[in-house]
Amino acid sequence: MFKIVLKEELAPKIKLFKVLAPEIARKARPGQFIILRIDEEGERIPLTIADFDVDAGTITIIFQEVGKTTDLLGFMEQGDSLLDFVGPLGMESEIENYGTVVCIGGGVGVAPVFPIARALKEAGNTVISIIGARNAELLIWKQEMNQISSKLHVATDDGSAGLKGFVSDVLAEILDSTQVDRIIAIGPVPMMEAVCKVAPGSITTMVSLNPIMVDGTGMCGACRVEVNRQTKFACVDGPEFDGHLVNWELVKMRAKMFIKEEKEALSHRCGEGECQCHRKNEK
Amino acid sequence: MSQEKRKIIPKKQPMPYQDPGVRCSNFEEVALGYSEETAVLEANRCIQCKNSPCIDGCPVGIDIPAFIKMIAERDFAGAISKIKEKNYLPAICGRVCPQESQCENKCTIGKKNEPVAIGRLERFIADWEMAQGLESTPDITPNGKKVAIVGSGPSGLTTAACLGLKGYQVTVFEALHVAGGVLIYGIPEFRLPKKIVAREIENISKLGVDIRVNAVVGKLNSIDELLEQGYDAVYIGTGAGLPYFMNIPGENLNGVYSANEFLTRNNLMKAYKFPDYLTPIRVGDRVAVIGGGNVAMDSARTALRLGAESNIIYRRTIKEMPARYEEIEHAMEEGVQFEYLASPIEIKGNTEGRVTSIICQKYELGDPDESGRRSPIPIPGEVFEIPVDTVIMAIGQGPNPLVPQTTPDLKINKWGNIMADAETGATSMKGVYAGGDVVTGAATVILAMGAGKSAAQAIDEYLQGAK
Numbered sequence: 010m011f012k013i014v015l016k017e018e019l020a021p022k023i024k025l026f027k028v029l030a031p032e033i034a035r036k037a038r039p040g041q042f043i044i045l046r047i048d049e050e051g052e053r054i055p056l057t058i059a060d061f062d063v064d065a066g067t068i069t070i071i072f073q074e075v076g077k078t079t080d081l082l083g084f085m086e087q088g089d090s091l092l093d094f095v096g097p098l099g100m101e102s103e104i105e106n107y108g109t110v111v112c113i114g115g116g117v118g119v120a121p122v123f124p125i126a127r128a129l130k131e132a133g134n135t136v137i138s139i140i141g142a143r144n145a146e147l148l149i150w151k152q153e154m155n156q157i158s159s160k161l162h163v164a165t166d167d168g169s170a171g172l173k174g175f176v177s178d179v180l181a182e183i184l185d186s187t188q189v190d191r192i193i194a195i196g197p198v199p200m201m202e203a204v205c206k207v208a209p210g211s212i213t214t215m216v217s218l219n220p221i222m223v224d225g226t227g228m229c230g231a232c233r234v235e236v237n238r239q240t241k242f243a244c245v246d247g248p249e250f251d252g253h254l255v256n257w258e259l260v261k262m263r264a265k266m267f268i269k270e271e272k273e274a275l276s277h278r279c280g281e282g283e284c285q286c287h288r289k290n291e292k
Numbered sequence: 293m294s295q296e297k298r299k300i301i302p303k304k305q306p307m308p309y310q311d312p313g314v315r316c317s318n319f320e321e322v323a324l325g326y327s328e329e330t331a332v333l334e335a336n337r338c339i340q341c342k343n344s345p346c347i348d349g350c351p352v353g354i355d356i357p358a359f360i361k362m363i364a365e366r367d368f369a370g371a372i373s374k375i376k377e378k379n380y381l382p383a384i385c386g387r388v389c390p391q392e393s394q395c396e397n398k399c400t401i402g403k404k405n406e407p408v409a410i411g412r413l414e415r416f417i418a419d420w421e422m423a424q425g426l427e428s429t430p431d432i433t434p435n436g437k438k439v440a441i442v443g444s445g446p447s448g449l450t451t452a453a454c455l456g457l458k459g460y461q462v463t464v465f466e467a468l469h470v471a472g473g474v475l476i477y478g479i480p481e482f483r484l485p486k487k488i489v490a491r492e493i494e495n496i497s498k499l500g501v502d503i504r505v506n507a508v509v510g511k512l513n514s515i516d517e518l519l520e521q522g523y524d525a526v527y528i529g530t531g532a533g534l535p536y537f538m539n540i541p542g543e544n545l546n547g548v549y550s551a552n553e554f555l556t557r558n559n560l561m562k563a564y565k566f567p568d569y570l571t572p573i574r575v576g577d578r579v580a581v582i583g584g585g586n587v588a589m590d591s592a593r594t595a596l597r598l599g600a601e602s603n604i605i606y607r608r609t610i611k612e613m614p615a616r617y618e619e620i621e622h623a624m625e626e627g628v629q630f631e632y633l634a635s636p637i638e639i640k641g642n643t644e645g646r647v648t649s650i651i652c653q654k655y656e657l658g659d660p661d662e663s664g665r666r667s668p669i670p671i672p673g674e675v676f677e678i679p680v681d682t683v684i685m686a687i688g689q690g691p692n693p694l695v696p697q698t699t700p701d702l703k704i705n706k707w708g709n710i711m712a713d714a715e716t717g718a719t720s721m722k723g724v725y726a727g728g729d730v731v732t733g734a735a736t737v738i739l740a741m742g743a744g745k746s747a748a749q750a751i752d753e754y755l756q757g758a759k
């Protein structure tokens with residue numbers, strides 16, 4: 010069992026957990042993810058590691074309540090335990106001194122960008138960050154990102170914080186005036202795709218893909234993506250790839266694989282039959 | 293000889309099965325098992341050959357005539373101890389071993405009649421023991437040495453049990469959240485109930501073996517780190533879990549699964565109980581399973597139970613199918629359709645990216661290849677289309693690369709299999725052994741167990757010598 014030692018609500022429907030998992034914390038690197046399962050009936054879902062603390066032995070995860078499992082996760086309280094927590098999975102981010110790197114986080118994607126941006130800064134890069142959300146209320150970790158960035162830009166769809174517009178608009182402006190050597194973008198698929206459209210093909214633009222997964226160890230192929238026309242398993246070959254080479258249509262299509270079932274699971278009401286949802290953890 | 297004179301019942305005592313019309317829509321076990329009376333009758337068909345050819349056919353060398361004699365004499369407790377001298381997972385082997393090509397294939401009675409039903413008797417006696425709740429734990433004196441086992445499939449579990457019995461402090465590291473390997477995630481409930489696997493594993497835990505799930509070696513700790521942390525030896529039994537695809541157009545459409553994904557969703561994650569269990573699965577009305585092995589049969593029979601019309605598409609004919617005959621027969625009885633001499637060349641989908649049909653090339657059999665099997669040759673122009681909603685690729689699996697990737701000194705061959713001595717399992721690294729599917733490529737439960745056993749022996753010799 011893996012104890013939730015801290016729960017924080019960062020924004021409506023966006024929550025942060027610090028989970029006690031000392032062995033994983035010791036090994037975790039920026040860019041990697043974990044897979045968790047809440048209880049016996051639960052599904053295995055991947056979440057990118059937002060931070061890790063070797064001394065406290067914790068892994069930080071941040072999630073938005075967008076489906077059945079993240080909803081259930083949101084109901085868990087500090088002190089509760091997750092049944093399974095496995096990682097660190099996937100390849101770590103490539104960290105080198107590239108020169109100037111633009112780090113872009115959209116929505117909850119700001120969380121996984123944070124440890125990458127921090128590592129890039131430690132490696133000697135000039136880190137320019139852009140974070141965005143639909144509105145000011147949904148903007149997370151501005152403080153944290155500010156600390157590790159030479160310059161932080163903020164964009165919201167409605168202009169309630171920072172610039173009114175998309176993170177990709179901000180990127181376009183930066184590219185006009187600054188020599189950029191590498192871009193990292195993590196967030197919703199349309200955002201990552203937009204960033205790749207704005208970024209010239211000559212600048213490596215790493216994105217972190219979050220396809221449907223089961224095991225996360227290369228055993229099932231549920232996480233198939235196409236990169237440079239080749240099929241890759243995102244859980245072991247990724248999750249980061251050069252976004253210029255990603256087949257985005259396929260990414261969007263495969264995300265809809267179980268759309269009907271996801272709705273069914275959500276509408277499967279509590280208190281009926283064997284339904285165990287929203288059950289408090291008794292341990 | 294007097295035993296030759298005894299009148300032999302020509303056929304095996306029949307196995308009671310769930311009716312095909314009923315079982316095709318449930319996940320309960322298909323074969324119901326012998327009763328005591330039937331088991332004793334069957335045991336009496338054994339003539340106790342002096343040269344016991346059946347033992348030669350058993351990869352772990354169970355004293356088959358001895359345990360059968362005890363069943364005939366109703367010494368059931370004796371019979372199970374006899375088996376457990378050599379095999380720690382009898383309830384599993386009795387169900388899934390290909391006895392028809394092993395012990396039963398060599399049985400003297402089998403020359404003129406049906407062989408003694410050794411597998412069914414093995415299953416009977418293991419189930420009998422479980423029902424009695426008699427499983428006993430032997431006294432073990434710890435010897436102070438530590439061994440790490442990577443992977444909790446039949447190979448790793450067998451090594452763990454052997455070394456645990458010898459007093460080693462054994463830790464098994466398993467990547468998934470449940471131990472058992474293919475026995476848990478691959479082979480379906482209706483063929484091997486998960487309760488039985490769990491029970492056998494519990495018995496191994498009782499030997500003091502520590503099984504750690506959610507531990508991906510190579511990500512959490514590498515093999516080198518395990519050795520540095522004080523493990524005196526390591527056994528790698530990580531299996532052949534990497535699914536192969538065909539590289540044909542349309543293979544990444546929604547509705548195309550690897551057999552591993554399809555079976556894992558069902559067996560490990562219990563998707564057949566969705567939405568009470570939250571892992572979804574979708575099969576639609578019509579499913580095509582590509583392949584002709586046990587994995588293909590299991591996938592097709594699972595799809596059928598989820599309510600779909602299920603079709604196996606295989607490049608050769610039924611004669612060349614690598615699946616156990618019993619499994620093919622069960623699949624046919626349940627209503628799985630078979631399309632022989634055909635192989636997909638393209639999968640088509642609709643605008644939403646969902647599978648709508650599969651296009652197949654028709655084949656004929658040519659001359660036998662090096663393996664002795666007649667190889668299929670495409671018939672020019674003979675191409676046909678089958679409308680389907682789901683395609684399951686069951687064309688084979690390779691070794692998972694995670695461990696070799698993170699263990700530079702470990703030698704692998706060009707297919708990625710770990711290179712290990714056939715007798716001892718010794719690898720290119722001192723103190724590191726390997727066996728099972730990760731060495732041989734996808735094979736059988738019993739061969740994986742056999743490899744685990746020999747490696748345990750070799751590890752014991754290595755560590756006792758290395759005092």
Ligand SMILES: Cc1cc2nc3c(=O)[nH]c(=O)nc-3n(C[C@H](O)[C@H](O)[C@H](O)COP(=O)(O)OP(=O)(O)OC[C@H]3O[C@@H](n4cnc5c(N)ncnc54)[C@H](O)[C@@H]3O)c2cc1C
Pocket residue numbers: 388389390442443444445446447448465466467468471472473474475478479480507508509510529530531532533555586587590616692694695727728729730734735736737738740
């Ligand atoms: C669907 C299906 C049906 C089959 N039917 C039969 C049958 O009827 N009869 C028969 O004899 N054989 C059958 N087989 C084959 C048989 O199951 C295998 O040969 C056998 O399980 C191999 O055992 P193993 O211990 O080598 O590997 P596996 O059973 O594959 O176990 C390997 C374990 O290692 C774990 N692992 C992998 N990498 C790591 C890592 N880095 N760190 C930690 N753990 C790791 C895996 O998660 C897995 O649990 C079938 C196989 C399948 C897939």
Ligand code: SF4
Pocket residue numbers: 337338339340341344345346347356357360398399400401408410
């Ligand atoms: S070969 Fe057949 S008859 Fe002879 S001992 Fe073995 S099981 Fe009995």
Ligand code: FES
Pocket residue numbers: 221222223224225226227228229230231232233242243244245
């Ligand atoms: S999630 Fe199963 S292979 Fe990637």
